[in-house]
Amino acid sequence: MISVVLFDLDDTLFAHRRAVEEGVIAHLREMGVVADPTRDAAEAARWTELEELHYSSYLAGRLDYLGQRRSRARDFLSPYGMTPESDAAAERWFEEYLHAYRSAWTLHEDALPALTALSGYRLGIITNGVTHFQQPKLDALGLTPYFEHVITSGDFGAVKPDPSIFLHACAVFGVDPAEAAYVGDRLNTDAIGAVGAGLTGVWLNRSTKTGPDAAAEAVAAGVWVISSLEELPNLLGALA
Ligand SMILES: [Mg+2]
Numbered sequence: 001m002i003s004v005v006l007f008d009l010d011d012t013l014f015a016h017r018r019a020v021e022e023g024v025i026a027h028l029r030e031m032g033v034v035a036d037p038t039r040d041a042a043e044a045a046r047w048t049e050l051e052e053l054h055y056s057s058y059l060a061g062r063l064d065y066l067g068q069r070r071s072r073a074r075d076f077l078s079p080y081g082m083t084p085e086s087d088a089a090a091e092r093w094f095e096e097y098l099h100a101y102r103s104a105w106t107l108h109e110d111a112l113p114a115l116t117a118l119s120g121y122r123l124g125i126i127t128n129g130v131t132h133f134q135q136p137k138l139d140a141l142g143l144t145p146y147f148e149h150v151i152t153s154g155d156f157g158a159v160k161p162d163p164s165i166f167l168h169a170c171a172v173f174g175v176d177p178a179e180a181a182y183v184g185d186r187l188n189t190d191a192i193g194a195v196g197a198g199l200t201g202v203w204l205n206r207s208t209k210t211g212p213d214a215a216a217e218a219v220a221a222g223v224w225v226i227s228s229l230e231e232l233p234n235l236l237g238a239l240a
Contacts, residue, residue, distance in 0.1 A: 008184030161193025
């Protein structure tokens with residue numbers, strides 16, 4: 001019987017990728033760098049790829065938090081022939097980008113309706129990030145009142161998909177893993193990770209681009225797959 005529903009934040013509830021891409025293009029405009037709007041999509045995608053690369057290094061312990069920001073800024077600026085002259089300059093460039101990123105914060109349209117529909121469950125967040133960066137998103141977008149506990153990897157000291165962070169969240173709620181579901185947009189990090197810790201794992205696959213391999217991997221791992229949070233209340237109801 002599931003009584004606790006835990007969520008990933010970025011790209012599950014919060015439209016992170018949308019804000020990242022709008023943010024970096026706005027920042028480029030502010031810098032006067034890109035005049036050709038036909039390059040926007042490619043540049044936004046490149047910035048997202050660099051986040052994947054360097055944020056993964058941070059989560060794996062190969063870069064510290066500011067180090068991943070500096071590396072990402074340097075790699076992004078390099079094709080423009082721009083090199084931040086110091087670590088401080090790279091961090092400043094990133095801080096300026098963050099203003100534009102914050103201006104583009106939104107929730108996925110299905111987030112609040114789903115949370116409202118799940119009022120009979122205790123709700124929480126497990127996010128791979130640092131509290132001072134993640135909590136303002138929850139506050140600014142009106143999510144905070146829905147959640148009993150927000151678990152960040154930065155505070156806890158281990159990252160998803162390590163089972164320990166899922167088990168920690170269950171302990172904070174005082175429930176067995178069998179009583180908790182975890183919902184996230186990353187198949188391995190979120191859903192399969194949760195199943196590995198004994199929770200019900202739900203993969204939110206909003207993309208139409210993932211192939212049959214990912215779907216087969218999800219099924220083989222015992223993960224439930226939804227394409228919108230709209231499907232979540234019925235799924236959890238059916239599992240009860
Ligand atoms: Mg996510």
